[in-house]
Amino acid sequence: MQRYSGFGLVKHALSHHEHWERQWRNPTPKKQYDVIIVGGGGHGLATAYYLAKEHGITNVAVVEKGWLGGGNTARNTTIVRSNYLWDEAAALYEHSMKLWEGLSQDINYNVMFSQRGVLNLGHTLQDMRDIQRRVNANRLNGIDSEVLDADGVQKIVPILDCSKRARYPVMGASWQPRAGVARHDAVAWGYARAADALGVDLLQNTEVTGFKIRDGQVYGVHTNRGDIEAKTIGCVTAGNSGVLAKMAGFRLPLESHPLQALVSEPLKPILDTVVMSNHVHGYISQSDKGDLVIGAGIDGYNGYGQRGSFPTVEHTLQAIVEMFPIFSRVRMNRQWGGIVDTCPDACPILSKTPVKGLFFNCGWGTGGFKATPGSGHVFAASLAKGEMHPIAAPFSIDRFHSGALVDEHGAAGVAH
Amino acid sequence: MFQIYCPYCEELREEEEFHPKGQAHIVRPANPEACSDEEWGDYLFFRDNPRGIHHELWVHAVGCRKFFNVTRHTVSYAILETYKIGEQPSVTAEPAVSESTTSTDDVRQGVRA
Amino acid sequence: MSESALSRVNLFDSRADHASVAVESPLAYSWQRSGAPAPSAASRVVLREQTFLGHLILRGGAIVLDEALREVLDIGLPGRPNTLSWDVSGERSIQWLSPDEWLLIVPGGEAFAVERRLRERLADASFAIVDVSGGQTLLTLEGEAVPELLMKSVVYDVDPSHFPVGKGVNTVFAKATVIVRRSGETRWELVVRRSFADYCYRWLLDAGEEYAIGVER
Numbered sequence: 066m067q068r069y070s071g072f073g074l075v076k077h078a079l080s081h082h083e084h085w086e087r088q089w090r091n092p093t094p095k096k097q098y099d100v101i102i103v104g105g106g107g108h109g110l111a112t113a114y115y116l117a118k119e120h121g122i123t124n125v126a127v128v129e130k131g132w133l134g135g136g137n138t139a140r141n142t143t144i145v146r147s148n149y150l151w152d153e154a155a156a157l158y159e160h161s162m163k164l165w166e167g168l169s170q171d172i173n174y175n176v177m178f179s180q181r182g183v184l185n186l187g188h189t190l191q192d193m194r195d196i197q198r199r200v201n202a203n204r205l206n207g208i209d210s211e212v213l214d215a216d217g218v219q220k221i222v223p224i225l226d227c228s229k230r231a232r233y234p235v236m237g238a239s240w241q242p243r244a245g246v247a248r249h250d251a252v253a254w255g256y257a258r259a260a261d262a263l264g265v266d267l268l269q270n271t272e273v274t275g276f277k278i279r280d281g282q283v284y285g286v287h288t289n290r291g292d293i294e295a296k297t298i299g300c301v302t303a304g305n306s307g308v309l310a311k312m313a314g315f316r317l318p319l320e321s322h323p324l325q326a327l328v329s330e331p332l333k334p335i336l337d338t339v340v341m342s343n344h345v346h347g348y349i350s351q352s353d354k355g356d357l358v359i360g361a362g363i364d365g366y367n368g369y370g371q372r373g374s375f376p377t378v379e380h381t382l383q384a385i386v387e388m389f390p391i392f393s394r395v396r397m398n399r400q401w402g403g404i405v406d407t408c409p410d411a412c413p414i415l416s417k418t419p420v421k422g423l424f425f426n427c428g429w430g431t432g433g434f435k436a437t438p439g440s441g442h443v444f445a446a447s448l449a450k451g452e453m454h455p456i457a458a459p460f461s462i463d464r465f466h467s468g469a470l471v472d473e474h475g476a477a478g479v480a481h
Numbered sequence: 482m483f484q485i486y487c488p489y490c491e492e493l494r495e496e497e498e499f500h501p502k503g504q505a506h507i508v509r510p511a512n513p514e515a516c517s518d519e520e521w522g523d524y525l526f527f528r529d530n531p532r533g534i535h536h537e538l539w540v541h542a543v544g545c546r547k548f549f550n551v552t553r554h555t556v557s558y559a560i561l562e563t564y565k566i567g568e569q570p571s572v573t574a575e576p577a578v579s580e581s582t583t584s585t586d587d588v589r590q591g592v593r594a
Numbered sequence: 595m596s597e598s599a600l601s602r603v604n605l606f607d608s609r610a611d612h613a614s615v616a617v618e619s620p621l622a623y624s625w626q627r628s629g630a631p632a633p634s635a636a637s638r639v640v641l642r643e644q645t646f647l648g649h650l651i652l653r654g655g656a657i658v659l660d661e662a663l664r665e666v667l668d669i670g671l672p673g674r675p676n677t678l679s680w681d682v683s684g685e686r687s688i689q690w691l692s693p694d695e696w697l698l699i700v701p702g703g704e705a706f707a708v709e710r711r712l713r714e715r716l717a718d719a720s721f722a723i724v725d726v727s728g729g730q731t732l733l734t735l736e737g738e739a740v741p742e743l744l745m746k747s748v749v750y751d752v753d754p755s756h757f758p759v760g761k762g763v764n765t766v767f768a769k770a771t772v773i774v775r776r777s778g779e780t781r782w783e784l785v786v787r788r789s790f791a792d793y794c795y796r797w798l799l800d801a802g803e804e805y806a807i808g809v810e811r
């Protein structure tokens with residue numbers, strides 16, 4: 066792999082950037098691998114990378130039906146934070162946060178991770194009580210988290226309407242300074258390039274259409290490019306996980322919903338942090354290109370259409386204008402949707418399944434981008450050892466039968 | 482944007498008047514106390530979530546406020562029919578393609594999550 | 595016959611006229627705060643609140659309710675969805691809200707007596723009557739620009755060709771909900787909930803400005 070560096074950039078400038086090598090190969094599928102990862106989104110690619118890097122398992126294929134990172138990874142609004150309420154979730158997201166902090170160096174790819182802080186606004190007394198509880202829990206878990214009052218919020222975001230005139234006046238917020246945003250495509254590309262360099266085959270335009278299962282043990286997949294065999298398979302297919310589970314003969318407690326986001330025309334720098342409000346129901350940040358990146362809730366019905374409905378966009382923009390009257394005349398450029406796999410307790414599923422050798426990593430719903438490095442890291446360890454990593458263990462499918470749910474609806478509030 | 486035919490109002494109405502309420506025809510176990518953890522968990526949390534034809538419950542929240550059923554395609558979003566509570570769908574899915582492509586040597590023993 | 599049924603409900607006259615408490619319509623606050631532009635020759639929409647009418651919600655089977663209503667008020671229950679009908683005087687109306695629910699509106703002061711007589715007549719049938727007079731109010735909108743005004747406000751198709759006289763629907767109005775009804779060629783009605791009343795009123799003034807909306811008091 067050609068290392069990226071400042072010098073490299075200068076060197077390639079001399080030849081008009083015409084001689085960069087391809088970021089990854091385009092291999093023909095082998096008949097057999099040690100591990101197959103289904104789904105070439107951020108989580109799948111990170112899993113493949115850590116399998117190769119940390120566990121020396123390099124005979125790995127990532128099977129992706131479209132192009133790498135073309136799923137929710139390339140459609141999300143890139144908020145990264147770890148201020149979740151329960152110990153199990155906090156451990157998972159904080160593990161991820163720590164990996165984010167060294168990620169660009171680790172994979173030699175600038176993922177533009179920017180720790181510009183995230184505010185979760187409170188607009189009611191109950192919001193503030195919940196915020197206090199969550200912040201206290203975060204601190205006990207060693208996660209940087211503070212409670213701010215309205216003045217404190219106003220200092221960080223002067224353009225936010227913190228006046229008493231607002232329909233839902235801002236009473237305060239939780240503030241996580243280490244939180245922020247990253248460049249979503251770069252995360253997928255960076256992991257892809259690093260995994261490829263370690264020998265992982267990235268198979269694009271290869272759709273899994275069924276599983277090969279014998280005596281309750283998986284031994285391969287059917288694809289549109291022929292069968293590929295492996296005794297360990299990790300399914301990391303976000304909104305399509307229910308479809309894949311059905312192919313393997315079981316059900317998941319998931320619903321696939323459209324989640325949409327939109328961006329404005331580019332503006333000069335005006336918002337240097339991330340503002341989220343569960344109550345007014347919207348969130349916003351500004352990308353390095355200058356567009357305002359906006360999102361909010363899922364459409365309530367199940368859908369695989371990768372497009373959202375108009376009432377939902379309207380509702381989202383009303384929330385943004387309510388919080389930021391200054392944006393009321395900004396024009397929106399693009400709007401799109403992803404398919405998010407929502408789980409009843411707003412936590413992911415990292416689990417073995419009734420089929421031996423077949424593991425699932427899904428259920429991240431509206432908020433899994435922030436977990437990309439951590440999810441890949443613990444899932445790779447689980448695939449390598451055949452046993453769930455301790456951080457992943459609480460997120461087994463069994464919890465929906467045992468009742469040991471990890472309810473993060475509060476912290477996951479406005480879909481992000 | 483949906484226009485949904487409410488079987489009680491007997492006309493097409495705008496999406497904003499409705500709320501979706503998830504999978505339809507889920508039968509509550511007659512005797513919850515007698516359920517195993519598996520059965521109760523399946524009832525509470527496990528849903529069909531098909532990529533294709535889906536029977537779902539909607540409520541005409543800002544109209545007649547009645548619940549009713551919708552058969553809808555989850556990829557094209559086409560609404561194939563709406564029908565009253567207590568009625569059965571007339572449009573149903575063909576056996577899913579994915580099932581037929583799974584190898585014949587599959588044994589589905591103990592396959593339930 | 596009706597003693598048993600009657601004795602199970604706590605029936606009382608909810609109108610405060612008799613007491614020394616001043617009655618206030620849901621729009622009392624708005625009149626003071628948001629003003630009321632007087633109608634002029636240019637007004638293509640004129641708004642008026644029909645204050646203190648009696649609003650009763652009737653629930654039950656269509657057949658029994660229909661019989662009772664014919665007997666008590668001489669109006670037939672509209673059986674078709676999204677329709678309403680009036681008695682000969684035009685002062686009393688009954689509107690289909692859902693397959694087992696109707697809204698009966700009678701002149702102010704009548705609700706208590708009508709409810710009592712309906713209860714007596716319905717006796718042991720399965721039904722419910724709730725007096726919601728204090729919870730909502732009726733606004734009339736008169737003028738040729740009313741459909742245009744409504745088109746900006748509700749999601750329902752109010753084109754007169756789709757919304758004949760005698761139609762009434764519950765629908766989304768701006769960010770609230772209202773009942774929209776058409777009671778004449780150029781006369782429409784909105785049934786507005788008390789908690790949304792000021793919001794809807796101000797919305798109407800704002801949306802109606804281009805039609806020189808006037809308020810008759």
Ligand SMILES: Cc1cc2nc3c(=O)[nH]c(=O)nc-3n(C[C@H](O)[C@H](O)[C@H](O)COP(=O)(O)OP(=O)(O)OC[C@H]3O[C@@H](n4cnc5c(N)ncnc54)[C@H](O)[C@@H]3O)c2cc1C
Binds near residue numbers: 106301303304436
């Ligand atoms: C609009 C929107 C905003 C969001 N905002 C945020 C946010 O601000 N912060 C945050 O943390 N999270 C956010 N999320 C959630 C986040 O995007 C996801 O949780 C995360 O990206 C999931 O990554 P993944 O790799 O698991 O899934 P994906 O990136 O969706 O990858 C799954 C891949 O599987 C492939 N696949 C599916 N079926 C098959 C098959 N049969 N064979 C082969 N391949 C298959 C798909 O093509 C896809 O590429 C948002 C999501 C959306 C849609």
Ligand SMILES: [Zn+2]
Binds near residue numbers: 489491546
């Ligand atoms: Zn209806």
